[in-house]
Amino acid sequence: MAFAIGYAGGDWDRAGERRLDTAWLAAEIAAARCRIVPVWRDRNLVSGLPGAAPRAAFLNSEAARALLQDPAAGAILLGVADGGPVFALDLSERDEAEAAFGLGGFAEIRGFGSLLPPGEAAMLAAARGLCHWHRAHRFCGACGHPTESREAGHARVCANPACGRSHYPRLDPAVIMLVESVDPAGRPVCLLAHNARFPGNVFSTLAGFVEIGETLEQAVRREVLEEVGCVVGEVSYRASQPWPFPSSIMLGFRARAAYAPLTPDAVEVSDARWFTLADLAAAAEWEEEGAPLRLPRRDSIARFLIEGWRAEHA
Numbered sequence: 001m002a003f004a005i006g007y008a009g010g011d012w013d014r015a016g017e018r019r020l021d022t023a024w025l026a027a028e029i030a031a032a033r034c035r036i037v038p039v040w041r042d043r044n045l046v047s048g049l050p051g052a053a054p055r056a057a058f059l060n061s062e063a064a065r066a067l068l069q070d071p072a073a074g075a076i077l078l079g080v081a082d083g084g085p086v087f088a089l090d091l092s093e094r095d096e097a098e099a100a101f102g103l104g105g106f107a108e109i110r111g112f113g114s115l116l117p118p119g120e121a122a123m124l125a126a127a128r129g130l131c132h133w134h135r136a137h138r139f140c141g142a143c144g145h146p147t148e149s150r151e152a153g154h155a156r157v158c159a160n161p162a163c164g165r166s167h168y169p170r171l172d173p174a175v176i177m178l179v180e181s182v183d184p185a186g187r188p189v190c191l192l193a194h195n196a197r198f199p200g201n202v203f204s205t206l207a208g209f210v211e212i213g214e215t216l217e218q219a220v221r222r223e224v225l226e227e228v229g230c231v232v233g234e235v236s237y238r239a240s241q242p243w244p245f246p247s248s249i250m251l252g253f254r255a256r257a258a259y260a261p262l263t264p265d266a267v268e269v270s271d272a273r274w275f276t277l278a279d280l281a282a283a284a285e286w287e288e289e290g291a292p293l294r295l296p297r298r299d300s301i302a303r304f305l306i307e308g309w310r311a312e313h314a
């Protein structure tokens, strides 16, 4: 029973020192060992779907050349993996079937990512996030002129000589927290909530975006107070999850609170309760529709936080 965090397996060499090395980039993208992760309108190329064992499908540089006059121009260097360079390439302007090269189909990664090897899931998610960022930043936010890709796709520079501003990929940090307490009977309990957007009877940890000018700990306390009226004390960091859908990173925390009735805000959170270990032992998996209590997906950081708490009390 594994509870690895999804999309967290991206341990390839990101080769940051190569991003300005134009000779190396040109040679590598032409090399036979080059692999390209195509992205088509936020979808990734995958083979083996429908099925239980899908795999990422990569284009080789020959395929990329057939699609683009100068594949290096739009390619984003993801890094070096298994001895060869890996690039992401946005083919959104192409015909979908043409961009797939007969290697598979384009699909939304959140529908199959948990079935991929961890490194492939992280690589496809990173490609999706970077391609999304490029499409959303084609114009300079300062002066409105077009921007151009630089640094092997890790920056965009305003083409207006009077501006010339550099723009870099941005992440939207979000905190996600398991709040723990002890109930009046002396039992350990954790706070899980049903968000109005969740499927029926799924209860998970609270989460929310960090606001400008706020520490992560302040964001944890504010979100818990806003969403369920619970005052949090000690906050400690546990783990993170890349979440480039389109541009977040989830920062996971444990938080302590005094036991008190919960008051869901009824906007985002429709129900919130303190759960005992026995409650969780009786809970069903996310996929088990109709069960009276369902836990979040096994590859989510929410589930990682819940299982970490359970393990401490086992």
Ligand SMILES: [Zn+2]
Binding pocket: 140, 141, 142, 143, 144, 145, 158, 159, 160, 163, 164, 165
């Ligand atoms: Zn500009």
